[in-house]
Amino acid sequence: MKPAPFAYYAPTTLDEALSLLSEHGYDAKVLAGGQSLVPMMNFRIAQPAVLVDINNIPDLAYINAEEGGVRVGALTRHHQSETSPVMARHAPLIYSTMPKIAYPQVRTRGTFGGSLSHADPSAELPTLTTTLDAKFRLVSQCGERWVSAREFFLGLYTTALEPDEILIEGFVPELPPRSGWSLQEVNRRKHDFALAGVAAVLTLDESGICQDARLVFLSVGDHPMYAERASNLLKGQALTPEAIRAATELATTEEIDPGDDIHATADFRRHLAKTLCQRAIEQAHQRAQGKQ
């Protein structure tokens, strides 16, 4: 379990890094926390010819409160997000989910940008950023562009990133007043990837009617599965048990695509998604009413 030979660069400026990516294209991989890439290299599943280590580039690790949300730098370690009062205040869904991501060793090294760029459909951050309608700044030598989370995750380990681009930061909008959130997942062991999971955010109007809702599933499709129709079904409704059941039913029968593997069959994953979706909406509803 030793990696195949590769060239290693450790640029100290973003320009240098972008120039290396531009030069090597598909042969190059960006190394941030390395918590997915390095094991894959050790298994020789990934054999990049060139590794561009961005850890020596200054000022890429930050969590800054801004008008309407929070700006998170690519090299922000999960541990920083887990312990950040700014994250707790402005993006409590991300903050409270952090302890569910792997175990402390991984969270100490793993990064915000790395997890998003890797786009594992079982990882939490792609699902959370999709749920919160976050957007990402992608930078290359040719310039930069902002891409919304919903348009960023395209499939299994596949994103909108071009080979010469780096995801440099994300902007996570803050939830409006009378909002609630929940992340529910089932993990074999505390630190495992979820067998199934779902994140829910809800916003109520003053009379308690659901104004806005987003339900996004993890581990039951090849990317974060935004259940758009089920989310829309909740809008304009009082969140009665019947309304919650109807949205759950729609989401988990028509808007997810679970697969079989050694840990769970597609049927069991669908059953879990259903159970969790109902619990997530209920908990988000409680929070939106200020009950939790």
Add this chain to the structure above:
Amino acid sequence: MDKRLIGKRVVRNEDPRLLTGQAQYVDDVNLPNMAHAAMFRSEYAHARIRSIDVSKARAYPGVIAVYTAEDMGADCYPGPPLVSPPPTVKDVIFNSRRQVPLVKDKIRHAGEIIAVVIAETRYIAEDGLDLIEIEYEPLPVVADIEKALEPDSPLVHDDLDSNLAAHLVQKKGDYEAARASADAIIQRRFTIERGTAAAMENRGIVAQWDAKSEALTVWDTTQAPIPIRNGLAARLGLSESKVRVIAPFIGGGFGPKIMMFYSEEMLVPWLAIKLNRPVKWIEDRRENFYATTQERGQVHEVEMAFTRDGKILGIKDDFIHDTGAYDPYGLTTPLNTQSHVMGGYDIPNFTSEFRVAFTNKTIVTPMRGAGRPHGIYVIERMMDIAAKELGIDRVEIRRRNLIKPDAFPYEHGIIDQAFAPLIFDSGNYEAVLNETLKAVGYEKFIKEEQPRYRAEGRRVGIGVLPFIETTGVGPYEGARVTVEASGKIAVATGVGTQGQGHFTSFAQVVAEQLGVDVTDVRITTGDSAHFNWGTGTFASRGAVVAGNAMHAAATMVRKKILKLASKVLNAPEEELELEDGMVRVADIPQSSISLSDLAALANPLRGAVEPGTEPGLEATAYYGPQYGPTAFGVHAMIAEIDAETMMIKILRYVVTEDCGTILNPLILEGQIHGGVALGLGNAYYEKLHFDENAQLLNASFMDYLLVGSTEMPRIEVHHLETRSPLNELGTKGVGEAGAIPVPALFAQTMEDALYDYNLEIRETPLNPNRLFGIARKEKTA
């Protein structure tokens, strides 16, 4: 002052070295000019090798050599059988087929070695592996143990008529007659699937050849350094005195590290001599999943005969045991299963038949538990089913059948894993059961707490069950105890060590005899240069077999000390006391001599050692039991389950263990904790998933779910001590105990928690998906 050291919670002598990273492991051995080996392993489970092309690998910069079976020539032959088949049982069939260093023509399991690359670094060696080209002819695969024994099955070994590796029947009483007189007959089928031991440290070997003195030194993660030394010397044509095998600190053995000889164990020392360079091979985790031996696969068809009040009249058990591609370890595991299918119960009639099947899977050898969890799973599941069918409380039906204290020694009339008669030496089984029921609050839970949980809609179940563990088998171990000139005590034994606390528990045994601090006893284990005789650490035998050898040697040294001191101090031996490293005349504290001075007097530079005496304060002793002692325990669990997700939470876990005299409760409890962790894995987390081509689908810790600290409950351990009459110390083994009852206990607890689903669990390991399917009577993966 209390001079007893045995039984005290002494903190471990070895921990400062281990915790500060000062302990030497095999991978810490780095020698000048050392080369690194990497193994080319077969991807196929069953295939003929058409051609091997290693030319590109040989040409790769940094590669020193590449060897195949052809290059190894006449030196490439199978390892010796580790355990010979039992000679004492009538009509036994045993077909011995053993692994080779490098496979020449036919692959029999994925992970077998076809070629070895030796390079300047492991990185380069692995680059070399990528350049080897093999042409295979894939063959139909034997993946399922039941299909393996069907007449039209493909053959793992073409020279045999079938995949039958062994067949053996053992009987006691007359089951058929018992059946005829029974009020109730219960039949069931149980399946137990494979797991792996997953020691924290993988295997590793470093071999160094000194051509000038024709001496070979091998550092090996083995549980059996002396047999490895003897076997290597024989294999390589060297004198045993010219081969030194060192098993240094080892990060967990659990059984698979006494599989002798692994292909790599035959290969790496040979390479070191051939290349005249030190060679290191360290197994990586992926290799460990394919190449280190595994265990647990069995299918049982069981029948039990009962009276209507729940008394067991007899058992008939027919099972198939998976041995994988080869059977170097003989029949230890299935014999152990046979010895445990009767549990701790008084069962007059017993018929057990097993067939061992070759399959295209990794070799099976004993792994912590070693056939015992299978036997306990079968009997304890049957007891639960009988309790339900006969309408008797599950604790009560067990109580009615446990062997009574006055029935010991309880002779079964069959043989055990060591081919010795299966005799339970001693015990007080019902007392252990009562202690556990009291500790877990069984009555109160059933009468008050559980109804309250159920009223709240929570599914919380309780499980309680007993188990036995046959331990401490022969043939023997030895120890040498020496009082050194410093007054410190040096002890050597041939038994290996992998973290069991030998440096402390053995030291306690010796220190108690010699009146010194536990920290003044320095133990050397697992180095053939320090002790010439021994078998190894396995079968929960270290404390029993090596422990009693320690005790015997220390007792002899004590006698030598007293005899010499009596002369020096001019006082009768009966009046002498050994304390604080001194020999004192009782009541005359000023009349004393230190062990240090006494050691010097015993080994004088001038004068004469008297005829009939030996120099020094030293003795060597051996202990070999006629048969092993049998320990007993009861585990109880209270757990909650979410019936929608099948996620569990263990609220209480109580263990009462009776393993005879306790040497050190701290170490004993650690053994139990580790065992329970493995047992929980075998119950709900750890399963090797093989597909129909015998390809392992979860060869990494991402997909093979080891139980971690986040899954472990707090374990409350209680002790009873029924001394074994078989040995001086009164000890029984405990190394495997924790793992044995857990899958059966887990099944019982889940059935109780999911009371409204009325489920019957007949397989292990489970997982949430499977449990969900069983609960809803669905067919699931």
